[in-house]
Amino acid sequence: MRAAVRNGWWAGPLRTVVLPLAVAVFTVAGTFRAAQIQPFARPLDAPAVALLLVGAAALVLRRRYPAVVLGVAACAAWVYLALDYPYGPVFLAGLVAMCSAVVSGHRRSAYAVTGVAFAGLLVLHLVRFPDQPLPLFGAGGWLSSLAIVVAVCEWWRARRERLAQERLAQEEAERRRGSEERLRIARDLHDSLGHHVSLINVQAGVALHLMDDDPEQARSALAAIKKSSGELLREMRATLGVLRGVDEGPPRAPVAGIARLDDLLAENRSAGLPVELEVVGARRELPPSVDQAAYRIVQESLTNARKHAGPAGAHVRLCYADDGLTVRVDDDGRGTAAPAESSGGSGLPGMRERAGALGGTLTAGPQAGGGFRVEARLPTPAASPALEHGEPSISPRRV
Structure with a gap:
């Protein structure tokens, strides 16, 4: 809960709402400005503004239903133009929805809906202006712009997928290193515990057996127990320090290696x-x-x-x-x-x-x-x- 408050619990909802709000403001303001140079178009009224806002409002759900949101934005723009309202940035919500669908991996549905919407706009132009030829130059410009947007979306999608794969590979490598480190610590604990506990057990038996008959030998066995238990405690502290991630400075005891082999053999000889x-x-x-x-x-x-x-x-x-x-x-x-x-x-x-x-x-x-x-x-x-x-x-x- 504290982490959520520190990071801002509102960050997710805010990101979801800010983009649709910006698209709505830009679309409405830009269309009103563009209407000033289109005197023969139908004047903007409340239904026109509502149609402009439908696509922007649908963007709130773009991550959950990307293809549906794209279809809603395209239909709203098509109906808006079919009612002879003025041109403007009426396709902005549809472009944003298409980009979101492509980046999130819904490429086929995004391209299918975009293709149908583009064909519908061409048909609408022929119906509205039957005496005029098809504006090939304008259609080519739209297609070129759309191709650039699609290319940018594909690049961004590929980049996100690559970063996600790299992140997963890094997490897997970290998990593998953690597993290997735990396995190494488990082996060291097993070897160290088994060795020292076995020595302590043998020397304790010797001490008990010779306590009355040979106190001096029993004393030597107890001294060996003390030494072995001290070594065991030092190794356990070092291992627990690694497990806790606590770096208390360089180890004071020598590292287990061939250089300590003579001490190891001496301990075993003392244990019989x-x-x-x-x-x-x-x-x-x-x-x-x-x-x-x-x-x-x-x-x-x-x-x-x-x-x-x-x-x-x-x-x-x-x-x-x-x-x-x-x-x-x-x-x-x-x-x-x-x-x-x-x-x-x-x-x-x-x-x-x-x-x-x-x-x-x-x-x-x-x-x-x-x-x-x-x-x-x-x-x-x-x-x-x-x-x-x-x-x-x-x-x-x-x-």
Whole structure:
């Protein structure tokens, strides 16, 4: 309601009435002036003024009934001239109605009514002046003027349609970007929540189990819970800030990426999952989207290993190549598929979406000898200068 008052609730009705009112004033005033140089025509009287006003008044409904309004304006002008009233801007209402019909898309009906009206005027001229030849020069001038008006109307209609299509395309692109952003936030929340909540659950169990027998170890587990919960709160605040559209300055916590992989592995080791890291090739700077996707895939894979592999160890392998990065996470547990694959969760599907969004692929499944493997291929642009120049490009490095 406030927006309507601020924008002016009267703006729509005012636009609907102003044009017909202007047409009425111009038509009546112009016809009275033109009548002064037509002494042999029938003097203007109340019926003549009423006929001049009929077409202008019908323009109020031009947007709802464009073809009907055009027909009414044409009939009023035809009857006005048939009664031998003087010429003047009596066709203005009809031209405005025709333009409105063409611009609104009612082209066929507009051209049909205009053609019939033009033919009717020629017939009327022959009936009124049977001894005079058909004024071809005047008719040609009318047709030329009408053709110019039609061309302008068609240009305006095409322009409006093009602008409408561009607006729809822009709205669709914005909706698509919004959907992609919501999907990205949902994946990040799932990965972050699953990882940190799983760590908190494991460490809470350790703390409860060792509270009486080993208070120092229980204290370490509680400290890990505090650290993990703090990380979780920071990530949730950042995500909620994006959802609210609040820009509170640059993020203080490091962005999730390969640079934080050592911290991630340390958290999993403290939660009871032995993890080894193998890097093949020279490490280099990756595009931010690839860097974050690789981190999240490793994070989710290790979370699934803690949840579903039982007592197990894990092995993370990063293989840098000129055209991409391969991320592989193996565990030697029971090797059963993660429930996210079959019960509608978003773990494995989310990882596939991350890889697919970058033009890559991800495969996941049990291994023949036991355990479970997740392998993602993430394409990257041409290799940038290596971050570790002294590192061999093909020999593995274990951490």
